[in-house]
Amino acid sequence: MAAVPVSATIQADVLHSFVKQVFERAGVPAEQAVDAADVLLYASRRGVDTHGVRNLKPIYFDGFESGILKPQADYKIEYETPITARVDGGHGLGLAASVWAMRLAMQKAQQSGIGMVAMRNSHHYGAAGYYPYMALQKDMIGICMTARIYARDHDYGVIPTFGAKSRFSTNPLSISFPTQTEPPWLLDMATSTVPFNRILMMRDNQQAIPLGWGVDANGVPTTDPSQVSFLSPLGGTREQGSHKGYGLAMMVSVLCNLLAGGWDDLYGDDPSAFEGYKVDGDSHFFAALRVDLFRPLDDFKRGMDAMIRALHETPKAPGHDRVYVAGEIEHETEQQRLRDGIPLTPVVLDDLRALSAQYGVPFEL
């Protein structure tokens, strides 16, 4: 991959404070501003830069200005049981609404062993991995997914196998398991082979992409990044198992969109109709599970450590000197960035300075 230009580095706590303050100045309630800053800094600390402070202006502040995103998330519980809740995100800041929803799932898990929360009418909630990461702080298993399913074509979406138009967003799923001394195991994966911005980067660099990342406007797999209209599900082609990535994408959409009620607002009387469907905003699914429902926590965590070590000890393929586990690279990046600061590209730096000027919040490197 081409090196990303870096204009500056900034300490994580300084950046967190800045993000929190500009959110507040934009009308986000103080506690929600802290939660939202936590989500963005999690991604920026761990090197998940596609989901970090890079999005502050183009997704969240531009969303406030255009009115599609309300700074004050008016989330509410629509229905609940001791172990579940169906909630409405209130078309507010998805970052803050989602932290609230994951806390609700964790409270239910604390009391009843498991908690599951499905949310509709939300917006972009940052890195899916943050919410399972919250569960880790309480030594629970954490699960999170986010999805849109499209009844009509949608730019940049993911095709079903044999399809020529998109029907899904990249529908990521994330799950975490607590460990003892090893870094926490944390999987955060889109159910597409790659995200669209990976293809755009290859296009900018005039590089061919592997067959299986995306298809052209007719649904034909292509190696030309400038021809890609839609993403392929994980697996890429039927021969390489794309029906599995497609199946996982559908699973995520059902658990998010359908359990939350985010996929039937306009349902009419004609059961054969799907054209009337409206998907309004993002839907999410959050779950927390207490390990001691099955085994003593320490036994589980010791077993996780041993599994991870067994994987680390796997003989390596030629050209590779490590076998990683999920979340390990991000954990090491986090250690390094907490020490050396978070790198900012010129574009992000300009965005942050513009927000600093607009909202009167000092921005110092």
Add this chain to the structure above:
Amino acid sequence: MAAVPVSATIQADVLHSFVKQVFERAGVPAEQAVDAADVLLYASRRGVDTHGVRNLKPIYFDGFESGILKPQADYKIEYETPITARVDGGHGLGLAASVWAMRLAMQKAQQSGIGMVAMRNSHHYGAAGYYPYMALQKDMIGICMTARIYARDHDYGVIPTFGAKSRFSTNPLSISFPTQTEPPWLLDMATSTVPFNRILMMRDNQQAIPLGWGVDANGVPTTDPSQVSFLSPLGGTREQGSHKGYGLAMMVSVLCNLLAGGWDDLYGDDPSAFEGYKVDGDSHFFAALRVDLFRPLDDFKRGMDAMIRALHETPKAPGHDRVYVAGEIEHETEQQRLRDGIPLTPVVLDDLRALSAQYGVPFEL
């Protein structure tokens, strides 16, 4: 794919009766024999022939004879809560033990909304999809996984990304969602790109395999099926997302092996040791979830139907006239086989006749 030779067809109910009777003659208790026959016939009816009556002799009856598999499954609950159980499969017939375990999960879901059961010390349990299929009969969401994780190398297993030796079995996961008038949606997928027998079949046909299905003894991807020592996780290569398939394989192993206690029998005092680990038999994870914890069941089922229709209506890629949803092809095969009978290959026919002679159970086509 080369056509499979068929020697005979047999009606599903006739075959079910035969399977049940030979199981009984081998010492399987009557009720367990019915359950085990149900699992095998599910696969044979739906065209999942790798997991159907084909395995009756080579896996189950040869297992009885060699003593690694006890006809009478002495399963028991080791620990339980209103929503969970950790159970021991007793080294018996995994088919019957697993039906018992899924029933336990469903009973808990009926009473408490969700039921989750992790089982260790089990054996090959047939097609993973059967257990979520059981949940569908009660209009619940069903989930099932099965796994082994290997601390040492193992033939035919799945490598972690960048690894040169296997660490996982194919670790399938399966999930089902109830529908209204559409066939039930049922995903049943290995977390490897393909199963090993797919590669063996290509070898027998002297056909090259695509890069990404498997690696040679040194961990290098190969297109020569005779050189494949280990399977690749879904995605195939890192570039195509194999770290996602590997992550899913690990997730399945944690939920099965670790929650069930199937991965720490020999744990010593030295927390740095993993060599002492023993994985004894298969471990499974079963879950059932009531939809009405979130939404009225009919709303959910209507939404499923509409999602499925939206997917069916997706414009098609060139050369394809249908977009399928998970479980659809198997459902259509089942309709056809219930009408026309289940095809038996010469090898399977010979096996069934041998069992007929050995146990004195008439076998009539």
